Amino acid sequence: MAMQGGTTGGNLGGSMSGNVGGSMSGDISGSLNGGMSIKEEHLFWLEVLEDHAHFLRDYLSPEETRWWEEAERFFPLFREAIRQAEALPQTASASSPQMQAFAAGVYPLADAYCRLEGHMQHLRLFNQVNLNLTPSYFNGTIGENREYLRQLSYWTRGVPAPPLALTELLDLWIEDQIGHAVLLHGLLDPVERALGAEADRYASIFSAYMVKNRAMQGYERFTAPGFPAETRFAAEVLESVQGFYAFVQRVVAEYVGTELLSKATLRFLEHHFPESCYFMRKLAVFVPGAPAYAECPLTRPSRMLDR
Numbered sequence: 465m466a467m468q469g470g471t472t473g474g475n476l477g478g479s480m481s482g483n484v485g486g487s488m489s490g491d492i493s494g495s496l497n498g499g500m501s502i503k504e505e506h507l508f509w510l511e512v513l514e515d516h517a518h519f520l521r522d523y524l525s526p527e528e529t530r531w532w533e534e535a536e537r538f539f540p541l542f543r544e545a546i547r548q549a550e551a552l553p554q555t556a557s558a559s560s561p562q563m564q565a566f567a568a569g570v571y572p573l574a575d576a577y578c579r580l581e582g583h584m585q586h587l588r589l590f591n592q593v594n595l596n597l598t599p600s601y602f603n604g605t606i607g608e609n610r611e612y613l614r615q616l617s618y619w620t621r622g623v624p625a626p627p628l629a630l631t632e633l634l635d636l637w638i639e640d641q642i643g644h645a646v647l648l649h650g651l652l653d654p655v656e657r658a659l660g661a662e663a664d665r666y667a668s669i670f671s672a673y674m675v676k677n678r679a680m681q682g683y684e685r686f687t688a689p690g691f692p693a694e695t696r697f698a699a700e701v702l703e704s705v706q707g708f709y710a711f712v713q714r715v716v717a718e719y720v721g722t723e724l725l726s727k728a729t730l731r732f733l734e735h736h737f738p739e740s741c742y743f744m745r746k747l748a749v750f751v752p753g754a755p756a757y758a759e760c761p762l763t764r765p766s767r768m769l770d771r
């Protein structure tokens with residue numbers, strides 16, 4: 465695991481704009497978890513899954529009564545789990561009985577939702593459901609869900625979840641960034657050509673990173689992680705995630721001002737923010753001199769309006 469305490473930050477952090485940065489002066493937290501407590505992890509993941517359940521319901525045809533009822537069944541369950549997670553102690557360790565009990569309680573919920581999405585993906589592959597989401601869309605959401613399940617599988621046993629190696633972290637979240645860029649383009653009115661082209665540009669940048677990350681995995685068969693080219697690659701990805709984040713912020717500002725021509729919902733657009741902040745916080749651990757992104761919010765900006 466590359467954990468170098470370097471001091472050169474390059475231009476990372478300096479180009480952050482809007483509400484991502486906040487105090488960008490923080491240094492590397494030293495925690496492999498990107499400075500996140502287990503409570504923060506639960507809150508992040510449960511809100512992500514709650515969003516996913518909303519997207520599934522939103523994109524199902526009203527004629528698919530059984531499936532949108534199934535999706536809606538999860539709304540109050542995730543909401544209640546979030547309420548309980550909010551009451552967890554901020555700094556409790558995985559071995560505390562309260563944390564272990566919470567993880568054990570939430571595992572079946574996250575697992576059941578993952579199975580529902582897996583089934584939707586299967587039905588979509590065989591055109592057996594009227595659902596306006598593609599099979600690959602579910603690869604993204606299921607990949608996220610399974611990362612939560614992986615962490616939960618440790619916490620239910622009262623042990624800390626080992627963080628993903630850099631190549632695993634990139635594998636999960638670069639694919640996510642590509643998905644978000646492609647989905648964003650699909651939500652834009654075709655006359656928003658300039659914005660569509662910018663979304664495409666990010667999709668191809670992140671696609672190239674996928675290829676490069678695959679190569680990194682190959683090098684690591686004979687070379688320990690944390691070699692200079694890999695660290696530089698991590699810094700490059702971090703900078704692109706920041707750039708894409710700022711672009712989505714501009715798009716969301718236009719949406720909120722009703723200046724954007726699209727078929728998007730605010731929730732869908734904003735889903736990008738907590739996931740990208742999570743990714744940046746975890747990725748920054750591998751980039752010497754990078755800011756900690758401690759102020760980068762792990763909840764979507766409009767969340768307070770739900771309550």
Ligand SMILES: [Fe+2]
Pocket residue numbers: 512516605608735739
């Ligand atoms: Fe997601």
Ligand SMILES: [Fe+2]
Pocket residue numbers: 604608640644739
């Ligand atoms: Fe995502």
